[in-house]
Amino acid sequence: MTGPTHEDYGRLIVQGADRPGIVATVSGVLTDEGANIVSLDQSTSDPSGGRFFQRTVFHLAELPSRLAGLNATLETRLGEQLGLEFRLVEARRRKRAAIMVSKADHCLLDLLWRQRRGEVHMAVPMVVSNHPDLGDDVRGFDIPFFHVPVGKGDKAAAEKEQLNLLKGNVDVVVLARYMQILSAGFLAEVGVPVINIHHSFLPAFVGAGPYQRAKERGVKLVGATAHYVTEDLDEGPIIEQDVIRVSHRDPVPELQRKGADVERLVLSRAVAWHCDDRVVRDGSTTVVF
Template identity: 50%
Template sequence: MAATARLRITCPDRPGIVSAVTTFLYTHGANIIDLDQHSTDPEGGTFFLRLEFYTPYMDVSRSALEAAFGEVVGNRFAMDWRLSYSDEPKRTAILVSRHDHCLMELLWRYTRQELPCELTMVLGNHEEPREAVERFGVPYHCVPVGDGGMAEAEARMTELLGPDVDLLILARYMRVVSAEFLAPYDTRVINIHHSFLPAFVGADPYRQAHEKGVKLIGATAHYVTAELDAGPIIEQDTARVTHRHSVADLKAMGSELERTVLARAVTWHLQDRVIVFGNKTVVFR
């Protein structure tokens, strides 16, 4: 399979954008294989575009293409744009606590080459997941939260992660991480929340759901922001429950939802299908 490039654009909507972008690419031998667009308003809205194209027949280098695109097209339309390449997989790390069902699902899909990334490490605050992670050939580092508190643990994790992180996944990491820790990763931290947000924010959502007597439970994958459980939602799903289900049943059923929803959100992020806009996402899939 030949390498592809993904171009994501956000800019004020006005006539001529698609024509300008596609003509630029065509004249440089970039063969478009997928194109999706969205505008928040028929007139005067914000415009979003995702383009995927083959790179083999391009008449210029990647850096030359990027420089030319910025000058010729990007500046003209005041675009916020980004190019990514399928043969430069994102460096990805996972944070986990004791519940390992989401972690296992990700490792499993990674092994099957369904997650197009380079999984650099798994960080946990317990020793339990080590054996399972190392079996998959992925390094595991245990950073317990000790007397030094969360600040010390975060410092250690920052050090282990290093400067080169494209995606950080909170796969049921049960500690609240600080805004300082998150800052370097911007909108590149994905969390799985075990409820249909914005219902049941906070602790123990399955217990809340059970007490409320809802007839559906849910899970939500979202980008992490400073405000807890309130970042841009990438994907959600629900499953039907009845009065027969105990809190334990909800947890078991919910864990299936969680691993599916998180895996989908991570995959779409890695395929550059998600554009964050304010506190919402555009997901081109």
């Protein structure tokens, strides 16, 4: 097997204060180790005192056994000497993505289908839902399905059960139209990034019936936004967005159908990019390579 998922391919993600010599240092370390750089993308917010970001894909023979030594060298050269943050990962290792869902199936089934086809390089160890409706669909993909009902006034108990399933078992949580607000305590304790998808009418059409209200206002575009989840509802760093044109002729069900199409595409892109280490978070924003 060859290509970016071969066991000897690695990814190095670097970020921090921009200064001369970062690219040369990264290239020098990898060259000294005998690695061959396959691709290199970089960006800076300002070459004079701005923020620097870089994603490098490289090939290094026997990478799994040499990963610890390379990481130690990078810690010295990038971390201690240049004050940069970095992540070194094996490209072959699929991120474990738990999917949380309620009753809407379009984003969930699209992700499972793309994962099965190899379009999204991830493993799905479980799907967790507050409703039992999609259990048979999920089990059809040979993926465990866990029904964790969220009782009125008893969200804390449900979140505790969800955390028991998730903690230590996943690398990212994907909310594929999970229609419950996650508490700040849950987000702090789960210990991994959480990605959400929502229609882009927010905040203009918050709450129930957004497409009906959008129709009443005569919208000409519907869209979707995928973002990382923070304590501030729907205010997390944005990963991907897209829109599609609609017409005054479109009834509400057609607006909903077109909106679902955009949601599927936007979420699948965001998850795929995250799993390929293309998204670098920096405060309230992101850099996507």
